Amino acid sequence: MTNETALYALWLLPLAGAIALWAFGPALKRGAGWLGSAVVLVSFVLAAALFGAVTGGPGGVHAPLVTWTAGFAFGLQLDPLSLLWTLIITGVGGLIHVYAIGYMWSDRAIARFFAYLNFFVFAMLTLVLSDNVVGLLVGWGLVGLASYFLIGFWFYKPSAVAAARKAFVINVFGDLGIMYAVFALYAATGSIAFADVFAKAGTLSSGLVVAICVGLFIGAAAKSAQVPLHTWLPDAMEGPTPVSALIHAATMVTAGVYLVARFAPLFSSSPAAQEMVAVVGGLTMVTGAVLGVAQWDIKRILAYSTMSQIGYMIMGVGVGAYQAGVLHFFTHAFFKAQLFLGAGIIIHALHDEQDVRKMGGLYFRMKFAFWAMLLGTLAICGFPFFSGFYSKDAIVYGALEHGHPVLFLAGVLTAGLTAYYMFRMLFVTFFGPYRGEVPDEMLGIAPQAQPAHEEEHGSHAPAWLMQAPVAILMVPTVVAGYVLWGGAASPWYRYFGSTFAAGENGPLAAPLVPEWASTLLVLALVTAGIVVAYLRYGAPAARADAVARLGREAAGMPVALRRAFWVDDLLAALFVRPLQAFGELIARTLDPHVIDAGVRDFAWLAGALGAIFRRLQTGLVRGYALTIVIGAAGFIAYFALLGGAK
Amino acid sequence: MSVDLANYVALSGVMFFVGVAGVIVRRNPLIMLMAIELMFNAANLALVAFARAWVANAGHVFVFLVITVAAAEAAIGLAIVVAVFRRAKNVDVDEVASMHG
Amino acid sequence: MIAFYALAVVLIASAIFTVTQKSPVYSVVGLLVNFITLAALYFTLDAEFLGVIQIVVYSGAILMLFVFVIALLSSGIGPFSEGPNRLPRIALPALLATLASFGFLAFGLLHAPLAPIPAHASASTLGAVGNANVFGSVGDFGVALFTVQLLPFEVTAFVLMVAVIGVVLIAGDAAPQQTLGTHPAKRRARERESIVKVLK
Numbered sequence: 001m002t003n004e005t006a007l008y009a010l011w012l013l014p015l016a017g018a019i020a021l022w023a024f025g026p027a028l029k030r031g032a033g034w035l036g037s038a039v040v041l042v043s044f045v046l047a048a049a050l051f052g053a054v055t056g057g058p059g060g061v062h063a064p065l066v067t068w069t070a071g072f073a074f075g076l077q078l079d080p081l082s083l084l085w086t087l088i089i090t091g092v093g094g095l096i097h098v099y100a101i102g103y104m105w106s107d108r109a110i111a112r113f114f115a116y117l118n119f120f121v122f123a124m125l126t127l128v129l130s131d132n133v134v135g136l137l138v139g140w141g142l143v144g145l146a147s148y149f150l151i152g153f154w155f156y157k158p159s160a161v162a163a164a165r166k167a168f169v170i171n172v173f174g175d176l177g178i179m180y181a182v183f184a185l186y187a188a189t190g191s192i193a194f195a196d197v198f199a200k201a202g203t204l205s206s207g208l209v210v211a212i213c214v215g216l217f218i219g220a221a222a223k224s225a226q227v228p229l230h231t232w233l234p235d236a237m238e239g240p241t242p243v244s245a246l247i248h249a250a251t252m253v254t255a256g257v258y259l260v261a262r263f264a265p266l267f268s269s270s271p272a273a274q275e276m277v278a279v280v281g282g283l284t285m286v287t288g289a290v291l292g293v294a295q296w297d298i299k300r301i302l303a304y305s306t307m308s309q310i311g312y313m314i315m316g317v318g319v320g321a322y323q324a325g326v327l328h329f330f331t332h333a334f335f336k337a338q339l340f341l342g343a344g345i346i347i348h349a350l351h352d353e354q355d356v357r358k359m360g361g362l363y364f365r366m367k368f369a370f371w372a373m374l375l376g377t378l379a380i381c382g383f384p385f386f387s388g389f390y391s392k393d394a395i396v397y398g399a400l401e402h403g404h405p406v407l408f409l410a411g412v413l414t415a416g417l418t419a420y421y422m423f424r425m426l427f428v429t430f431f432g433p434y435r436g437e438v439p440d441e442m443l444g445i446a447p448q449a450q451p452a453h454e455e456e457h458g459s460h461a462p463a464w465l466m467q468a469p470v471a472i473l474m475v476p477t478v479v480a481g482y483v484l485w486g487g488a489a490s491p492w493y494r495y496f497g498s499t500f501a502a503g504e505n506g507p508l509a510a511p512l513v514p515e516w517a518s519t520l521l522v523l524a525l526v527t528a529g530i531v532v533a534y535l536r537y538g539a540p541a542a543r544a545d546a547v548a549r550l551g552r553e554a555a556g557m558p559v560a561l562r563r564a565f566w567v568d569d570l571l572a573a574l575f576v577r578p579l580q581a582f583g584e585l586i587a588r589t590l591d592p593h594v595i596d597a598g599v600r601d602f603a604w605l606a607g608a609l610g611a612i613f614r615r616l617q618t619g620l621v622r623g624y625a626l627t628i629v630i631g632a633a634g635f636i637a638y639f640a641l642l643g644g645a646k
Numbered sequence: 647m648s649v650d651l652a653n654y655v656a657l658s659g660v661m662f663f664v665g666v667a668g669v670i671v672r673r674n675p676l677i678m679l680m681a682i683e684l685m686f687n688a689a690n691l692a693l694v695a696f697a698r699a700w701v702a703n704a705g706h707v708f709v710f711l712v713i714t715v716a717a718a719e720a721a722i723g724l725a726i727v728v729a730v731f732r733r734a735k736n737v738d739v740d741e742v743a744s745m746h747g
Numbered sequence: 748m749i750a751f752y753a754l755a756v757v758l759i760a761s762a763i764f765t766v767t768q769k770s771p772v773y774s775v776v777g778l779l780v781n782f783i784t785l786a787a788l789y790f791t792l793d794a795e796f797l798g799v800i801q802i803v804v805y806s807g808a809i810l811m812l813f814v815f816v817i818a819l820l821s822s823g824i825g826p827f828s829e830g831p832n833r834l835p836r837i838a839l840p841a842l843l844a845t846l847a848s849f850g851f852l853a854f855g856l857l858h859a860p861l862a863p864i865p866a867h868a869s870a871s872t873l874g875a876v877g878n879a880n881v882f883g884s885v886g887d888f889g890v891a892l893f894t895v896q897l898l899p900f901e902v903t904a905f906v907l908m909v910a911v912i913g914v915v916l917i918a919g920d921a922a923p924q925q926t927l928g929t930h931p932a933k934r935r936a937r938e939r940e941s942i943v944k945v946l947k
Binding site for chain 2: 819832844909
Binding site: 618620622623626629630632633636637639640641 | 833834837840841844845847848851852854855858
């Protein structure tokens with residue numbers, strides 16, 4: 001099998017899986033899970049097999065698809081950047097597929113779930129494997145669609161449907177930006193292939209480049225939940241936990257990072273665009289962390305932490321530290337998936353209880369979940385010797401190196417906040433008394449009705465289905481960061497080689513503080529965060545008093561945090577409600593009075609014409625005879641006046 | 647001064663249109679049929695005139711044909727009239743209007 | 748030539764008379780005059796055979812057919828009665844249409860180069876012998892009918908046969924007491940009556 005064939009195969013297999021599952025899913029029932037997982041894991045094996053081909057020579061593996069016209073050629077390419085994403089998508093994705101077999105074991109629509117998951121993998125692969133901007137755009141849109149399917153998977157829950165719709169609409173708004181950027185690029189360069197576009201990037205006017213970058217970044221911001229287009233991400237937690245793990249943590253939301261990294265030549269040639277990217281990333285990073293402090297739903301805590309970490313990544317690629325930003329994507333995929341899957345184990349064991357206030361004391365009951373969550377938490381905080389430590393430090397110091405001291409400080413502070421709220425989650429969930437039986441009002445939980453999702457009661461999934469992927473993920477959660485060892489000669493830098501050479505700005509000659517000082521600063525803040533969390537939630541005194549303390553905290557939560565800085569309300573007031581009012585106006589006036597009236601009047605016209613002509617049908621012979629004579633008169637006139645056959 | 651062919655054709659035309667008017671205005675089916683006979687004969691006259699002008703006895707044969715067909719048509723038309731109006735109250739073509747729309 | 752104009756006047760007068768009489772019998776008489784005048788015109792046009800045929804077939808047969816039907820229809824009813832006029836104002840459009848048509852015809856005639864009728868009809872073009880050499884004679888017509896125009900001759904025979912069959916079917920006794928507007932039940936009762944009458 002040639003490299004090109006392997007590339008085609010690894011791209012198309014998930015699609016084949018999705019189609020097969022859509023067609024035969026109901027017959028397969030749980031077998032659908034095995035089929036879906038197998039397909040994705042085979043893709044992973046193929047991608048891994050191509051590793052040598054990609055790192056061996058320049059250009060990687062290129063597999064052309066269709067050439068429509070000159071300058072409009074579709075194809076697949078596997079270079080270091082897309083190979084990295086492919087390995088994560090199929091590898092972590094494959095593990096999550098296996099996990100989902102166990103998680104969705106008793107769900108009636110399990111086949112549909114895996115069909116959608118496979119479809120998502122195919123869409124994401126289209127996005128990262130395209131060698132042209134249009135293919136990327138197609139993948140971009142399809143991924144949004146897959147997200148809509150999966151968030152609203154339990155469609156009988158109105159909250160899920162609303163969340164899916166919100167995610168899709170915000171994504172479509174981002175799609176507009178990236179679409180115009182693609183149009184502008186094609187118009188300016190006459191080709192859609194990355195190679196051609198980047199070759200001509202230097203000839204474009206700077207204003208055009210900034211405009212294109214802004215358009216691209218609007219798309220990236222929507223897809224990666226950057227402020228102010230982030231409101232869909234916490235709501236997207238309505239989907240099943242494997243969905244949250246795969247799409248809204250490890251892969252889809254990182255599409256924006258991929259986009260900026262892929263278009264590095266464009267972004268790097270425009271300092272204004274880079275500044276915009278870095279600032280938005282930094283803002284998101286901080287906002288996510290601040291809001292994460294105020295969350296009570298375990299998945300929402302993780303959602304805001306995702307938002308914050310992606311802010312780190314965006315900030316990293318925004319300042320020009322591409323390797324650092326992409327490394328954080330790499331490590332984040334592992335430990336975030338780990339965290340979500342572990343949370344899923346807890347949720348599943350507690351029969352869909354997601355509020356941490358109703359948890360507690362799980363350390364004794366669920367040791368495996370505890371160790372998983374602990375490792376993930378340590379990684380995300382950037383604790384030394386865990387993977388997140390290396391990537392986060394690289395970004396933060398990279399910000400300083402490329403001349404953004406404010407962003408550097410923001411990154412350091414956020415690290416402390418991250419430690420605080422993640423350990424808050426850990427302590428509240430696993431320590432103290434078990435609060436599952438405590439009445440909701442004492443804990444400050446507002447009563448709400450939720451229809452239970454349909455389950456077949458009976459068989460239970462074998463435990464290893466959910467535990468094995470988590471166990472496997474523990475390894476990279478710890479060690480993935482070590483690829484950065486060795487400075488400029490590290491495996492990481494050597495892997496990327498010259499991918500970012502055109503784009504990467506060199507570091508400043510003299511950063512303000514040396515690297516070890518930055519590391520120590522981060523470490524100090526992280527420790528401070530852990531200590532504060534411990535004192536508030538983990539200390540024996542706090543644990544004993546848990547119920548009252550949690551109740552007080554819930555009641556005393558500042559309004560700004562509870563309403564998530566009113567961003568949702570602002571967007572609703574600015575866009576949603578006016579459009580809805582407009583729609584109702586049209587439905588009240590235009591629809592019945594113009595459109596319906598037009599159709600009605602047309603029908604009336606037909607009837608009226610018929611009534612007129614009906615009066616000719618008298619049934620009287622003499623009338624018909626007259627008609628014939630009039631026709632004959634016409635004939636005679638024709639022949640007499642115009643000479644007829646002559 | 648000889649008679650022009652046009653004169654004969656004009657005469658034929660006048661007779662023809664008298665027949666036409668008769669068909670439209672009269673309501674008695676028998677008189678309508680007679681008016682139709684008038685029309686046939688008008689055509690015959692024109693044919694004979696042309697045959698004489700061009701010295702072609704094909705015109706005569708055609709007239710023969712027309713007379714035959716007119717006879718057949720008159721027979722069948724009268725049969726229909728008899729069949730329809732045998733026991734009718736009025737012998738009026740306007741009464742047979744069941745094909746009105 | 749004076750013959751032409753005299754005959755023309757009579758022709759048209761009788762035509763108008765035919766069309767405008769209330770009683771069909773008067774119309775038949777008018778039609779008779781019309782046919783005979785037409786036969787005279789044929790004679791002036793050297794169509795001797797056709798003139799005779801016109802008198803024999805048209806006035807002798809077809810008109811008699813009309814008379815018989817008038818007699819048939821009027822038995823038991825009295826003078827022909829008519830219902831209300833459903834198209835009372837049709838005379839004007841009819842008149843207009845016919846006048847317009849005639850106007851177009853006249854226009855065409857005035858602008859068409861129609862030759863005058865040759866004074867002397869030359870011999871017929873078929874190369875026949877004796878009497879058949881005269882244009883419009885019986886011999887001439889017969890030769891044409893049975894040689895050159897044999898097909899129309901056969902077709903006329905066929906047409907006449909069809910007409911006879913059609914008349915028998917339409918107006919024959921096979922259609923008992925079909926009348927306008929008879930209720931089916933009444934019709935069946937009448938049929939039962941007639942069967943009983945026959946059996947008696």
